[in-house]
Every structure is written in C-alpha cells, then in structure tokens.
C-alpha cells in the first residue's frame with residue numbers, strides 16, 4: 001500500500017513509522033522545513049522510546065521518506081492519512097480545525113485515482129462530513145472516500161500501542177475504502193485484536209468517549225482517595241478491591257495529582273463544547289474536567305501542610321515535572337499548577353526531571369533545576385514527588401535524607417512505601433491513605449481459593 005501521512009507530529013510520525021515497519025510504502029509530509037530536513041537526516045524531533053530506531057531502519061530500507069511536497073506525496077498515494085494538529089482554540093476550548101480543513105483542500109487538488117482519505121487527528125463529530133464536503137467542493141471530480149480512524153496511542157508506549165493495539169476502530173461507509181483500510185491493518189492482525197468497522201460519526205465519538213471515560217476513571221479514584229484520607233482507609237487497597245471486578249478493571253485507578261498531557265485535558269474540553277453545541281450536555285465530563293483542574297491546584301496545599309502551614313522561605317525539591325514518566329511532554333502537567341502555587345507562597349523551588357527540564361525551563365523560568373534527584377534535594381525542607389519516574393523508586397533513601405535539611409516527603413504518586421519511609425525517619429504524606437503518618441500500612445493479601 002502507498003500511504004501519505006499529512007502531518008509529521010507525534011501521531012503522524014509514530015503512525016507513519018509503524019506503517020512502514022509493517023511493510024507499507026510511507027511518505028510523511030509536513031510544512032515545517034526544518035523538521036523535514038531533520039527527519040531526512042535521521043534526527044527525530046520528539047522523545048518517544050524506540051521511534052528513532054524505527055525511523056532510521058525504515059528510511060534505510062526505502063519504505064519511509066519525508067517531504068514538504070504534499071501534492072506529489074498525495075498524487076502517488078492509495079491512502080492519505082490526515083494527522084495534523086487540532087489544538088484547543090484560544091479561549092473557548094473548541095478544537096481548531098483550520099489545519100484539517102486546509103489539508104483537505106490540498107488533498108482535493110492533488111489526489112489522483114481512487115484515494116482513501118483517513119482522519120487520524122482527533123476531530124469533533126461531523127468533521128468527516130465537512131472534510132468530504134471541502135474535497136468535493138474544491139475538486140468535484142476527485143475519486144475519494146473519507147474515513148475516520150482514531151488513534152489511541154499513549155505517549156511513551158506509542159509504538160507498542162500502534163503495533164499491538166487492543167482494538168482498531170474504522171469509521172467508513174464506502175465498501176472499497178473499507179477493503180483498502182482492512183489491507184492497511186492486515187499486518188497487525190493477531191489473536192484477540194478487535195477490528196471494529198462502524199459509521200464515521202460513531203468512530204469520531206468513540207475517540208472522545210474513550211478519553212472522557214478514562215479521565216473520569218482517574219477523577220473518580222482521586223475523589224475516592226480524598227474520601228479514604230478522611231475516613232482512615234487506603235485508596236490503593238480500595239482500587240485493588242474494585243479493580244478485581246472484571247467490569248471495572250484494575251487500570252487507570254492510580255490516584256495522583258490529577259491527569260495532564262496533550263490529550264485528556266484538551267479532548268475532554270472539546271467534548272464538553274461539542275455537547276453544548278449539539279444541545280446534549282455531557283455533564284459527567286464537565287464535572288470531570290472541573291474536578292481535575294481543581295485537584296491540580298489543590299496539590300500545593302498538601303505541601304504547605306507538610307511544611308507546617310507555610311512554605312515561605314522553604315526550599316522545596318520537586319521530583320518529576322512531566323505529566324507522566326517516559327516523556328519530555330509538559331503539556332497540562334500537574335507540576336505547572338503546583339510549582340507556581342508554591343512560588344506564590346514564597347517557596348524556593350529546585351526541580352529535577354530525567355527528560356522534561358528543557359521544556360519545563362521555558363514554562364517555569366524562575367525556578368532552579370538540578371542535575372539529579374539527590375542534587376535537587378540538597379538542603380531541602382521538603383521533597384515532593386510529582387511524576388513517578390522509575391529512577392525515583394530506586395533512590396537511596398539514606399542519601400536522600402542526609403542531603404535534606406529536614407526529611408519531609410510529599411509523594412503525590414504513591415511511589416514509596418509509607419512504612420519504609422517512616423523507618424528511614426521521613427515525615428511522609430502519600431495520596432489517599434488515611435492512616436497517621438508513619439503508621440505501618442497493613443499488608444493486603446489476596447488469597448486464591450482452590451477447590
């Protein structure tokens with residue numbers, strides 16, 4: 001299959017490289033010349049584990065190339081994916097579709113022969129219809145079918161998610177296009193992979209409803225965490241208990257400082273706006289959004305409490321800045337709500353993150369950045385774990401304590417075992433555990449009953 005991928009951002013690049021890796025002939029297009037030149041030289045402009053190897057391997061094999069020339073890429077393609085950005089519009093939260101619409105117009109002018117145009121960007125319901133209308137208006141003779149094929153990639157695990165997905169959703173109403181898209185994904189076929197062919201509008205909604213549901217699950221467990229704190233229970237035990245019900249499942253039940261990232265905050269907001277526009281309000285999603293924003297802001301008050309009621313003049317070490325581990329992405333990261341609140345309270349902040357410090361320094365220029373977790377903790381009155389990077393789990397707690405002025409830890413990701421921290425002499429606060437600080441957490445056991 002000859003594939004053109006319009007937009008070589010995160011989604012376009014991962015999808016393009018993976019489609020090439022399973023044997024298709026892929027051209028990735030972007031109007032950013034510097035980006036294309038870098039990619040042609042084998043330099044991947046984003047941090048995603050394994051992506052650079054995939055890009056170089058497939059470029060060398062001649063299956064993957066990069067260009068700014070949209071017309072020639074589209075003219076020789078059987079399938080054109082639109083994977084351009086759909087940022088939140090300034091102020092109102094609607095997805096900005098200007099890149100999608102201009103890609104549609106350019107595709108209409110360039111397409112030759114029967115071409116399947118596939119929307120991979122996350123777009124509001126009805127965008128597939130609009131793209132089809134634009135293409136037919138610009139070029140009434142174009143032989144095209146428009147499909148919706150949302151992506152469900154997680155940053156940091158995107159290649160695995162693309163190549164070994166739980167499901168592939170294809171919204172398409174044209175029989176030939178359906179056959180073509182089945183061909184595109186045939187190499188990924190394996191046991192347990194579910195491929196759902198559905199209508200274009202249903203596919204568009206599936207993407208938003210999936211993200212909204214996961215966001216709601218996180219907001220839910222975070223609220224339960226607060227309730228556990230008040231009532232003297234442990235949210236990790238509660239999450240384990242409810243997650244054993246197959247109808248609920250154990251994933252996305254980690255209580256924390258609130259979700260961030262490029263998808264959940266943007267997509268839930270766009271979904272809420274869609275509900276309002278169509279006169280069918282999505283009240284649970286609205287509440288999820290509000291609760292999560294509030295939560296991110298509230299996290300700083302936990303640090304203030306751990307520091308005895310004020311952070312004025314206190315040195316606070318922040319461990320982890322990115323919205324989650326294994327990415328350098330700072331978009332909507334809880335750290336961006338917590339750190340300014342601490343600075344407002346008069347704290348002196350020294351932060352460390354394995355990958356996110358460059359991005360963070362552009363957004364938070366007035367704090368100090370350290371070379372390591374231990375260096376950030378030097379002379380600190382309190383250490384705050386904001387992102388659960390694996391390297392924090394193996395921190396030498398004796399050295400950490402020795403580096404600090406006073407051994408106080410606020411662990412917003414429940415990385416550490418409270419009993420262990422107490423044994424090392426830390427005053428420890430986790431998330432969602434109502435036991436008194438330092439009290440030993442009762443060991444939970446799940447006993448399998450055999451007949």
Ligand code: UDX
Nearest residue numbers: 151152153154155252253254256259260261263323324
């Ligand atoms: C998400 C979706 O998982 C993906 O399917 C979609 O295509 C894009 O959005 P991503 O933003 O990469 O992917 O991150 P994800 O791993 O889902 O985490 C999102 C946020 O939720 C992070 O801030 C994370 O820390 C938080 N989270 C996740 C929790 O607080 N608790 C959890 O149990 C899970």
